Amino acid sequence: MAFFMDLDMISLCILGGIFMCLLGFVGFYKSSLKIKRESNRGSMETRRSESVKNSENCECRPETGGDPEIIIVGAGVAGSALACTLAKDGRRVLVIERDLSEQDRIVGELLQPGGYLKLIELGLEDCVDGIDAQRVFGYALFKDGKSTRLSYPLKGLSLDISGRSFHNGRFIQRMREKAATFPNVRLEQGTVTSLIEEEGTVKGVKYKTTNGQDLRAFAPLTIVCDGCFSNLRRSLCKPKVDIPSCFVALILKNCDLPYPNHGHVILANPSPILLYKISSTEVRCLVDIPGQKLPSISSGEMSSYLKTMVAPQMPRELYNTFMSAIDEGNIRSMPNRSMPAAPHPTPGALLLGDAFNMRHPLTGGGMTVALSDIVVLRDLLRNLRNLNDAYALCKYLESFYTLRKPVSSTINTLAGALYKVFSASPDRARIELRQACFEYLSLGGMFSNGPIALLSGLNPRPLSLVLHFFAVAIYGVGSLLLPFPSPNRAWIGARLISDASSIIFPIIKAEGVRQMFFPATVPAYYRAPPAN
Numbered sequence: 001m002a003f004f005m006d007l008d009m010i011s012l013c014i015l016g017g018i019f020m021c022l023l024g025f026v027g028f029y030k031s032s033l034k035i036k037r038e039s040n041r042g043s044m045e046t047r048r049s050e051s052v053k054n055s056e057n058c059e060c061r062p063e064t065g066g067d068p069e070i071i072i073v074g075a076g077v078a079g080s081a082l083a084c085t086l087a088k089d090g091r092r093v094l095v096i097e098r099d100l101s102e103q104d105r106i107v108g109e110l111l112q113p114g115g116y117l118k119l120i121e122l123g124l125e126d127c128v129d130g131i132d133a134q135r136v137f138g139y140a141l142f143k144d145g146k147s148t149r150l151s152y153p154l155k156g157l158s159l160d161i162s163g164r165s166f167h168n169g170r171f172i173q174r175m176r177e178k179a180a181t182f183p184n185v186r187l188e189q190g191t192v193t194s195l196i197e198e199e200g201t202v203k204g205v206k207y208k209t210t211n212g213q214d215l216r217a218f219a220p221l222t223i224v225c226d227g228c229f230s231n232l233r234r235s236l237c238k239p240k241v242d243i244p245s246c247f248v249a250l251i252l253k254n255c256d257l258p259y260p261n262h263g264h265v266i267l268a269n270p271s272p273i274l275l276y277k278i279s280s281t282e283v284r285c286l287v288d289i290p291g292q293k294l295p296s297i298s299s300g301e302m303s304s305y306l307k308t309m310v311a312p313q314m315p316r317e318l319y320n321t322f323m324s325a326i327d328e329g330n331i332r333s334m335p336n337r338s339m340p341a342a343p344h345p346t347p348g349a350l351l352l353g354d355a356f357n358m359r360h361p362l363t364g365g366g367m368t369v370a371l372s373d374i375v376v377l378r379d380l381l382r383n384l385r386n387l388n389d390a391y392a393l394c395k396y397l398e399s400f401y402t403l404r405k406p407v408s409s410t411i412n413t414l415a416g417a418l419y420k421v422f423s424a425s426p427d428r429a430r431i432e433l434r435q436a437c438f439e440y441l442s443l444g445g446m447f448s449n450g451p452i453a454l455l456s457g458l459n460p461r462p463l464s465l466v467l468h469f470f471a472v473a474i475y476g477v478g479s480l481l482l483p484f485p486s487p488n489r490a491w492i493g494a495r496l497i498s499d500a501s502s503i504i505f506p507i508i509k510a511e512g513v514r515q516m517f518f519p520a521t522v523p524a525y526y527r528a529p530p531a532n
């Protein structure tokens with residue numbers, strides 16, 4: 001197996017190398033022409049969602065057809081979207097959520113256009129209406145006082161298609177409300193404490209209600225969507241969670257961003273800063289701090305870090321508002337986790353959302369992956385009338401892990417790679433790689449459209465990702481060597497290529513080379529539904 005993976009990797013490198021060289025040099029040629037030309041010229045309405053029906057209401061609602069077919073643990077982004085989707089297909093669903101009230105969270109606030117397309121596929125696009133969501137048409141990238149606009153390639157798509165940014169709690173509440181309107185969905189408030197397993201098959205869950213009652217629920221299939229802090233994933237996979245950094249979050253009030261309706265990424269030191277509007281009056285600011293140890297918020301260390309280290313790197317027009325946001329004191333933080341999907345097929349259960357797979361949130365891809373996974377799962381489950389044969393169902397659902405790969409692996413790999421490239425480093429090769437990335441994206445045309453189409457989930461093709469990634473590296477080498485190469489510059493160029501490889505290949509390996517690039521060669525790809 002490892003041998004085949006290595007062969008895949010080698011053939012991929014050779015094939016890709018040829019394309020990347022071409023792309024890199026075309027990019028470099030274009031930029032040198034541009035430089036030459038330039039030098040010649042002279043040098044909610046804050047609508048709070050109505051609170052979702054509480055558990056008593058849910059229990060009162062008539063439930064058609066008896067016991068649930070599917071239990072969903074957690075009604076966050078994945079769980080609530082999944083509940084609506086399965087309910088539409090006529091499944092009897094029991095959703096158990098720890099807290100049904102609207103949450104004030106700092107995660108999942110920018111939905112990429114690719115995710116919005118998935119929302120449409122699931123018939124949930126109205127869940128971003130009426131929550132003061134802001135349309136997002138692309139990104140603006142800032143480095144050393146320069147900036148460049150990277151527009152989503154939306155040409156040819158319907159006018160409604162774009163990214164959306166919002167208060168995550170409002171979005172989830174809209175989906176919960178929608179789920180609660182289906183007579184075949186029961187939404188209960190309770191904390192799932194464990195899975196009920198009999199002879200290797202998950203039969204249901206044990207949970208604690210808000211009034212302290214210990215209950216059990218049974219169903220042929222349990223889908224665990226309990227998020228990034230999942231307690232239950234350990235029973236279903238061997239998680240390898242990495243925490244490369246934390247996001248420190250602030251809200252900037254009543255200010256405009258330099259590029260309206262765009263996410264802003266500042267290539268700051270030591271790592272990137274993100275800004276995007278989450279309502280008509282609020283801008284979310286996420287400051288990345290590498291590692292897991294943060295300056296203390298309560299002792300004021302964090303405020304002084306933000307004022308002295310971060311504020312001077314903010315775009316000038318946002319400096320004052322940023323300082324006021326620090327003084328207001330509502331500073332929060334979240335660890336940025338990354339975890340490759342580790343499928344461990346278990347009869348009777350499935351993991352979904354962040355409980356199953358996480359990536360660095362720099363590129364805002366988590367919700368897009370979760371929604372895309374739900375589309376894949378829905379299409380698979382649609383082929384089945386009953387879910388009672390746990391072993392046959394488990395075998396059939398193995399194809400899920402391969403079918404999801406083009407979207408999930410592209411978004412995951414890009415997030416991990418871009419985080420490393422965008423972070424500052426004292427190493428000369430890494431400095432050149434970061435600069436090359438900024439310049440490559442600034443070239444416009446296919447040099448920005450390609451990468452931004454990958455990031456937005458509009459064109460999730462792993463091969464295109466690898467090609468652009470190495471084209472950036474080759475562009476960087478070109479910038480180093482031309483017009484006057486020297487042995488030292490050649491050495492830095494060689495290290496740049498080696499660094500780029502050491503960034504992307506481990507991520508690809510964790511994603512699974514074969515599933516990512518040759519999914520059709522994986523036997524599970526062709527699983528037929530069990531006859532029932």
Ligand SMILES: Cc1cc2nc3c(=O)[nH]c(=O)nc-3n(C[C@H](O)[C@H](O)[C@H](O)COP(=O)(O)OP(=O)(O)OC[C@H]3O[C@@H](n4cnc5c(N)ncnc54)[C@H](O)[C@@H]3O)c2cc1C
Pocket residue numbers: 073074075076077078079096097098099106107108109110111112190191192193225226227228230231247334335336337352353354355361363364365366367368370
């Ligand atoms: C700082 C940060 C910023 C991010 N920004 C973005 C972004 O801009 N765009 C984007 O697409 N993604 C972003 N993400 C990722 C995104 O938030 C997740 O991918 C997404 O929320 C995953 O949805 P989920 O349903 O798996 O988890 P969640 O949305 O977290 O939902 C989990 C739910 O399970 C419930 N729960 C937990 N345990 C139990 C239990 N034992 N019993 C019952 N219920 C339980 C919780 O209450 C919660 O409602 C960000 C992540 C981080 C860390």
